[in-house]
Amino acid sequence: MSTLNPGMDAETFDQFIDQLRRYVRDRLIPAEKDILETDRIPADILGEMRDMGLFGLTIAEEYGGAGMNTYQYTQTIRELAYAMPCFRSIISITVGMVNSALRNGGTEEQKAKWLPQMAEGMVTAFGLTEPGSGSDSAGMQTMAVKSGNGWVLNGTKRYITNAPDAKMAVIMARTSKEALPKNAHVSAFIVPMDTPGITVGKSDKKMGQAGTHIADIILEDVQLPADALLGLEEGKGFVTAMKSLDNGRLSVAAASMGYARRAVDSALRYASERKAFGEPIANFQLIQQMLAESDIEIYASETMLADCARRVDAGEPVLRKAAATKVFASESCGRIVDRVVQIYGGAGYLAEYDAERFFRDARIYRIYEGTTQILQLQIAKHMLREFAAGVN
Incomplete structure (x- = not known):
């Protein structure tokens, strides 16, 4: 498989991963209680x-x-996601989805303006989901109307990660009231979050993922200059969003397996220390079965992720494979954290122990960046389309 994006020098990357692994364990995990x-x-x-x-x-x-190339990025996210999910969330929207949108669809001027700020640590958000629509672009209500030399945006975006902390957001909006073929009624806009008319709702209370903030973004007569339109081209927003979501889905897959490994390591330690009937419960075969099944699923997820990421770096279209990787990794993470609670037994239901937090934190992975069910439909549609076209 040829490589179009060689990424960071391999030796430098290995050194970075070693440093990051130590940082996660020595600095981030001890900060989780706070x-x-x-x-x-x-x-x-x-x-x-x-x-x-x-x-x-x-x-x-x-x-x-x-x-970094996509393979290196996903390996980095996997290491970072060994700690609680907020550390990934605060950076992944910027280095994943917003960077992908600018890289794939932005003008040189837009890249030169925003990418250096992002690299320095500017928090960003990605506004696609609305109260009445998520994956269904035809149901999108946020409108962008031309006004003089610029645009006026009105609408509400919901469940937007980093919204309370973001300095800039890429916002999807309709530039046509009619639903057009290939979703050409949706465009993407680069929106500074201090623009008059933008209100960020109160940070939503969630089941898990402490430290990660999501909220509504409300746009009321938000006036933007002409160069706020990503790529200065109408009708490309949905395509941009979907390309960015491929990256986002691989990031969620990497996060799922990183956190699954953390949960399994916790279960190994607990099972080795907890005794029943005079011996560690790790000696019981049904406990060993749950540990083994979890390790097998993590390995399968890692293999899928590595293959898909390398295909991205080789320039292959991966929409179907990225969806499959995200589905498998997030669903397996859900099964793994459930087993970990079971291994902990009654202690697994108590907030005093990590197992119940792992269980709550991991539940969202099967929902955002495309629910399992939406992605299954997407995979099946591509399979049927390729079958009808005679593609093997």
Whole structure:
């Protein structure tokens, strides 16, 4: 498989991963208790993450980033996601979806303006989902209307990760009232979050994922200049969003397996220490079965992710494979954290232990960046389309 994006030098990348692995275990995991109490990543840790270049992982070196390819990025996310999910969420929208949108659809001027700020640590958001629509672009209600030399946006975006902290957002909006073929009624806009007319709702209370903030973004007569239109071209927003979501889905897959590994390591430690009938429960074969099944599923997820990421770097279209990887990794993570609660037994239901937090935190992975059910439909449609076209 040829490589179009070689990414960071291999030796440098290996050194970076070793450093990150130590940082996650020595600095991030000890900070989790404080984050659970405050629902916020400490400012000094955010500063350290910026200094390490975590906000610029995939941004090209010419704009101040590390220039990682997709394979390196997903391996980095897997390591980072061994700690609680908020550390991935705060950077992944920037280095994943927003960077992908600008890289694939932005003009040179837009890249030069925004990518260096992102690489330095600017928090961003990606506004696609609405109260009445998510994957269904025909149901999108946010409108962008031409006004003089610019645009006026009105609408509401819902469940937007990083919305309370973001300085900039890529917002999807209709530029045509009619639903057009190939979703050409949707365009993408680069929106500074301090623009008059933007209101960010109260941060939503969630089942899990402490320190990760989501909220509504309400746009009321938000006036934007002409160059806010991504790529200065109408009708490309949905295509841009879908390309960005491929990246986002691989990031969620990587996060799923990183957190699954953390949960399994916790279960191994607990099963080795907890005794019943005079011996560690790790000696019981049904406990061993749950551990083994979990390890098998993590390995399968890692293999799918590595293959899909390398295909991205080789320039192959991966919409179907990225969806499959995200579905398998997130669903297997759900099964794994459930087994971990079972291994902990009654203690697994108590907030005093990590198992119940793993269970709550992991549940969202099967929902965002495309629910399992939506992605299954997407995979099946592509299978049927390829069958009808005679593609093997």
